[in-house]
Structures are given as structure tokens and as C-alpha cells.
Amino acid sequence: MKIKKVLRFLMLAAIAVTGMSVVSCMDDEYMPVPVKLSDVNGNYRARLITSQGVKSNEKIIDFNAKDSLITFKDFPAGEIVKTIITDPAKADTVLAHLGKVEYTIKFKSKLNIDQNVVELALEPQVMAFQIPVGGVTKSVAVKMTAKQKGFYVGYDNSLRFVWEAEKITVGGTDVAPYQVIKYEVPISIKK
Template sequence: MKKFTVPRFLIAALIVMTGLVLSSCLNDDRQEIPPVKLEDVKGSYKGKLIIVQGNIKKEKIQDFKVKKDTISFAEFPVEEIVKNVVKDPVKAEAALKTMGKIPYDLKYTASVNTANNVVELVFAPKTLELKIPVDGAIKNTSVVLAAKQKGFFVGMDQSLRYALVADKITVDGTALAPYEAINYNFPFCIKTN
């Protein structure tokens, strides 16, 4: 039986060709990521909202708009707040239907972090005022919202990430007790336009 041997120069040529092909592929994938600007944050967004209160976790898709210095919700998620004020589930659902959509504006100041190619958002939430109808009466409810960390608009994937906390609920001047804070986490929101 004959032994087949490949000439050494043919092996060397294959190695060189493979190296050239791979190096040209590497150069094709390198694209410059444009630096982020303050104006990049503006637009309409859709994203995952994770609501956590104690051991209860709920997820939904939330829409909102971002303007120069404000995140505007046409419909802020108040279901958990209402259910903390109105303990009867049937009455809470009836109150939510009567209340309809609750708008909310979240003010922020923005600055560019060029090292990380992100826009950092520092929030100044205002108190959310609700009128919750129960048994023919109105429960005047104040919800103290807080932002305990900065939000970020990430330049690389054009996404927005932030969180809010409903720290305290006051009903007709009396703080709700016992009460466990409601966390509103927006881990990944993308622009729809």
C-alpha cells in the first residue's frame, strides 16, 4: 500500500490562505459605534415592566414617550396601588375601571457619560395623586414615588433602562400600614420610532 504525502509547500500555502481569509473577516466586523447624544433619548418606547411587591412579581409591556426632560405615561400602572388601598378584589377591579387611564409625567435631568457611551438620567419624581372610588366615596390617595438609582440610555443598542419605587401611600391623610414598597423596574425598553 502506498502512503500519500502532501508536499510541504502546499500545506504552507493553505495555512497562509486561511490566515488571510480570517483576517479579512475580522476587519469586516469592526464598525464604529457612534457616540451617544442627549437628543438620542427622545422618542416613543415600548418595554418590559417588572412590578415587584414583596414575593409577588408581575410582568407586562409598557408604552411611554420621552421628551427633552420628561418621561410621559399615558397610562401609569396603578393596579397594585389601588389593590393596596382597596383590599376587596371585586371593589378594587371596579375602582380601576371607573378611574380609567391615569397619566403621569416623570421629570429627569440628563448628562452624557462619554466613557461608557450612555446618557445618565437623574429623576425627580413628583407625588402621584389618585382619587379612588369605593362604596360611593372617594379615597384621596397620595403615592410618594422615588428613583433610588440613575436611569441609562445605552448608545450601543439604543435602549432605555430605569426603575421607580412607590415608597409610601397615604389615604385621606393617613399613611397606609402595613405597607411594602412597590418596585417598578424597566430593565430594557426599546424605541418604537
């Protein structure tokens, strides 16, 4: 009889404790830390998805955002070079000797308080570098465009944006036929 009373008491105590813990959690609300325009500035590690037609490639890259500029110190130019030089062996040789290609994207930022994000109006610049084509060094100009806004998300301190290589010109001549190369950073984490 005593054991039944003790068990009943323990069950009631467990139910009471569980009920109080559920009630105490009901008051907990997520209060986001408001973002500021300056929050965009920093060093990032990102997953870059590059796609051209049905071909897609992913790579982890680093970049910096500061003073309305996103700077890639070592931009992955593989798809661009492979579009210009269609022989895979020759393209790999050119890429091995190309070195680091630096690329910068300008942006204008605007605070969106309702969504707790900083919206980025991207203004991609023309990428320019030199490559050897047929034994001659030629200038490459890649016209970049951005058709949608980028975002700095306050919830996870990440930067997300998309842009495209709209046209490639080698030595003043447009590459034809040409299929647009799309660059997408779906998530990047501030280091």
C-alpha cells in the same frame, strides 16, 4: 494520480481562502456611534416589572421621553389600587372604572462619553388620582422615589430605569401597613 493532485490543490486553495477571510475580519472593529443628550427623546415600548414583597408582575407598556420628562399616558396602577383596596373583587371593579392614569417622571441628563450612555438622574413626582373607597371618592397620592440612576444606552438605543412607590396616602391618611412597590424598566426599545 491526477485526482490526488487536484484534491491537494483544492485543499490548499480552501485553506488559503479561509486564512485570508480570518485575517480580513481581524481588522473589523466595532466603532460605536457617540450618543447625544437629545438621543433620549422618543417613544418607547418597554417591559415593566412591578414587584411588591414576593409578588411580581410583568407588563408591556408604552411611554414617551421628551424635554427631561418621561410620560406614561396609561400608567399601570393595579398594585397601588390593590394595596388600598385589599378585597380582590372590589379592587378589580375600581380598576375597571378607573380609566387611564397619566404619570410623569422628571429627569436631568448627563453625558457619559466613556460608557457611551446618557445618565438620567430621576426626579419622580407624586402621582395623584381619585378612586371610590367605601362609596366615597377619595384622593390618592403616591410618593415616588428613585434611588439609582437611569441610563440611555447608545449600543441598543434603549432606556433603562427603576423607581419606587415609597408611600401611599388616601384622603390624607397613610396606608398602613405598607410594603414598597418597585417599578423596573430593565429594557425599553425606541419605536
